[in-house]
Amino acid sequence: MKPKQSGILVCLVVAAMMFQYCSKSDTAAVAPTTPTLTQTVVTTVASPLLPGVPFNYSNAVFPAHVASVLPAVDNTPATNPITDNGATLGRVLFYDKNLSKSNTVSCASCHNPELSFSDSAVKSVGFAGGRTDRHSMPILNVRFYRSGKMFWDERANTLEEQVLQPIQNTTEMGMTLAELQEKLPALSYYPALFEKAFGTKQVTADRISRALSQFVRSIVTCQSxxxxxxxxxxxxxxxxxxxxxxxxxxxxxxxxxxxxxxxxxxxxxxxxxxxxxxxxxxxxxxxxxxxxxxxxxxxxxxxxxxxxxxxxxxxxxxxxxxxxxxxxxxxxxxxxxxxxxxxxxxxxxxxxxxxxxxx
Missing domain, CATH: 1.10.760.10 (Cytochrome c-like domain)
Incomplete structure (x- = not known):
């Protein structure tokens, strides 16, 4: 065989091998897989639009007739004071539909700001179309509820305890805390938000609870x-x-x-x-x-x-x-x-x- 023909033959063999390798690789890449806890599917959403300097949540100025009663009724625990970065994270969590199993329901779905953080429906719609047991309670000014007990029947002793329960409710949002702690780090915007709020990028149920509580406590109406x-x-x-x-x-x-x-x-x-x-x-x-x-x-x-x-x-x-x-x-x-x-x-x-x- 002539050298030129040998070279052509070698090139053809190499090309065939490369095609076979690429075909196998492409097939492996698109092969269907069964999602596991660490492969929780998330909705592809744009990152939240947040200001370069966080809004003022921690030092809100209330009129004298409101500020004078706050010390006696404030249910903010010493372990979870309102911070600007903490409440900012809480705001994102509050509106993020990825906190539900179907990526269709957020906290704001039942506590709509356009309805003064309540719901016009008698009973709210959950992640799979089910209805809640009770009417959605408005969450304005909950910081001023001295006992700190939440829900219509006061079954939650604190706001920090309450904010996690709708997420885990099988009708409302349908998640487990373990799933949530695996799901949120997969969203590009959360690591930095958790780091700003709490010093590290770690996502935990306790941090989710604290951030949500900070945001909810910051919603105080005093401009009527x-x-x-x-x-x-x-x-x-x-x-x-x-x-x-x-x-x-x-x-x-x-x-x-x-x-x-x-x-x-x-x-x-x-x-x-x-x-x-x-x-x-x-x-x-x-x-x-x-x-x-x-x-x-x-x-x-x-x-x-x-x-x-x-x-x-x-x-x-x-x-x-x-x-x-x-x-x-x-x-x-x-x-x-x-x-x-x-x-x-x-x-x-x-x-x-x-x-x-x-x-």
Whole structure:
């Protein structure tokens, strides 16, 4: 065989071998695999849009009438103070649908900022289409709930305990903490966020809990007409003024005052003066006593329907209905309603630092 022909033959053999090798490699690369815990599938999403300098969460300035009550009712533990980087991480976690098993549900799905961090549905939709057992509770101003107990039935002793439970709930988000700790590091934006918040890139359930709690505690509404009146920059109408007087002194149907369970200026208390009872044979609430945790009345005009079962569709229905310690006489309803509307703060809930960073 001539040298030139030998060279051509060698080239053909080498080319054939390379083609065979590449074909095997390509086949191996696309072969279907069964996902394992360490191969948890995540949604491909753009990184959250965050400012170069984090928003101020740790040193928020509250008006005097709010700041004066905070030390006595603040449930922030010494082990988890609000930090700018911690709350920033919490904001991302709060809006990230990757915290659910199907990558379709986030904390904000049931606590929508456009609805004052509540849900207009009577019962919220979970990751697989199921419905929650109770109506979504608004999460505004929870920092001012002194006992720190969370959920309608107060089954969680702290906010840090509460924020992890919807993630693990088999209807709501469907994850396990082990899966979550494997899943989040696979998302490019989390290692740096965890490092800024906690000093290292390690993702743990405890850090997720702490960051989410910091963000939720930072959501405090104090820019309503009520707040302006208390700061001397606005005045109540006659109905609003009379409604405040009724709220503080008269009490519905001759019972305890509204303020006994919804103490100003944040309009909630973890030590109500009397038990709240709602006739619901299907749900007995706290310790089976037919009573439930009361949320802040701030922004109540934006958070219908009301109560743990979403059974009351409007404020008008609440004031006129046969609800223990809530219905009022016809002559007082318009005044009390006018006052409750002054508690709406549409400024805070639209602030960028509380908004969805994935938009």
């Amino acid at each position: 007409k009520y707040d302006q009146v208390k700061q001397g920059t606005a005045t109540f109408t006659t109905d609003e003024r009379d409604g405040e007087t009724l709220f503080l002194t008269a009490g519905p149907n001759g019972g305890g005052t509204c303020a006994g369970c919804h103490a100003p200026p944040m309009f909630l208390t973890s030590n109500p003066t009397g038990p709240f009872a709602l006739n619901d044979p299907l749900d007995l609430g706290i310790n089976n006593q037919r009573r439930f945790k009361s949320s802040s009345l701030r922004n109540i005009a934006n958070t219908a329907p009301y109560f743990h079962n979403g059974s009351i569709a409007s404020l008008q229905n609440m004031l006129a209905g046969n609800i223990p310690a809530h219905s009022v006489g016809p002559q007082d309803r318009q005044k009390l309603l006018a006052f409750l509307l002054t508690l709406t703060d549409n400024v805070t809930i639209k602030e960028e630092k509380f908004s969805n960073p994935f938009k």
